[in-house]
Amino acid sequence: MPEGNVALPAMRVSYEAGALDEAALAPTWHEQLQEWLDEAVRTGLAEPNAMVLATADPEGRPSSRTVLCKTLDARGVVFFTNFTSTKSHDLQATRYASATFPWIAMQRQATVRGPVERVSAAETAAYWESRPRGSQLGAWASPQSRVVADRHALDAALAAVERRFADAEKVPVPPHWGGWRIRPEVVEFWQGRPDRMHDRLRYRDSHDGWVIERLGP
Template sequence: MSIIHKDIAAIREDYSKFHLEEKDVAANPIEQFQCWFDQSVRSQVMEPNAMVLSTIGEGHFPSSRVVLLKDIKSNGFSFFTNYDSRKGRAIANCDRVSLLFFWPELQRQVRIEGRAEKLPAEDSDEYFASRPKASQLGALASPQSSIIDDRNFLQTRVDSLENKYALNDEVPRPAYWGGYLVKPVRMEFWQGRSSRLHDRVEYVNRGGDWEIHRLAP
């Protein structure tokens, strides 16, 4: 083993900040998520709404990338992206996805498994309209996940869109850009504890009801 590998192996944190008991969690995992999310915001976790979205793509390989959570609804979690992107194409073929949050400052991880569906067009319109104009033009300019020749390709497209929409306050949402709602079927809340004896509380949806279990760490 090289020196560098030894150094990596020596990196470890002991967790002792909080604990999580089955009796203290909300009956509904989305409410429990809301509670932890609020604590992350209050604790000034860096980008608390950044989450790893994993999709199942070609050849059944999972594929992961970070996206931003934009809303917590009573029935799920929403994010926005390009529907023609690699992730969009994967979801069109298989709606089973996972979301992962890691909030190191709070020694917490949340895992979500569920099904993704497109948000209604009005919701995507509303969110698109709320974005800064530069972000709107960026979404229009970028054929997300396609191979492009160079950075200049994007700049040329942005320049021409800036001209096209110079006098318009409203940039229309392109049909290929919008939101998804992930409706959870399983969620797990992980709280780091000392000596690797972490707390794990799992929610599983069975016929519309949420069962709650403790899992071994």
């Protein structure tokens, strides 16, 4: 093996941090997800609300990226983005997504999967008001997912937006920016266990109510 290469086949961790059984679950998926998210925050994990969002284009070709969950309630999980982005084009076409919260340090992950919808203009405006001004300006400046000439082109675009709104007390919401909500049909909670015999418990919408199922690891 060439010097400096990581011995990938030998890399393994024995997951022994906890267990998950049906009796320990909250009554609803969103309460359980909020409970785990709160624990991740208390543990001090970096970006505990980060989730890996998977989408597919109309030809079924998948792509994934990390986004930040900004709303969690019984309706679903929400993230905000540019509507001209690749992810938004995928979501507009297929109206379906999956997102995983990778709490690796806690030997846990949670995945939500289901149809998507745009959040209301009022919800978008409320979140927009909470963003730092720099992030607001960046949303106006970024041609998200499009090819740009170089870093200078991005810096120049941001400088132009700063001049445009220099005298504005508040930066308005761009018409090409807003939120998407994943409305889960399935939510899975995964807890690592020794010998790869992991706990996997799933809330599934049966259309007659939510059912809880255990899956093989």
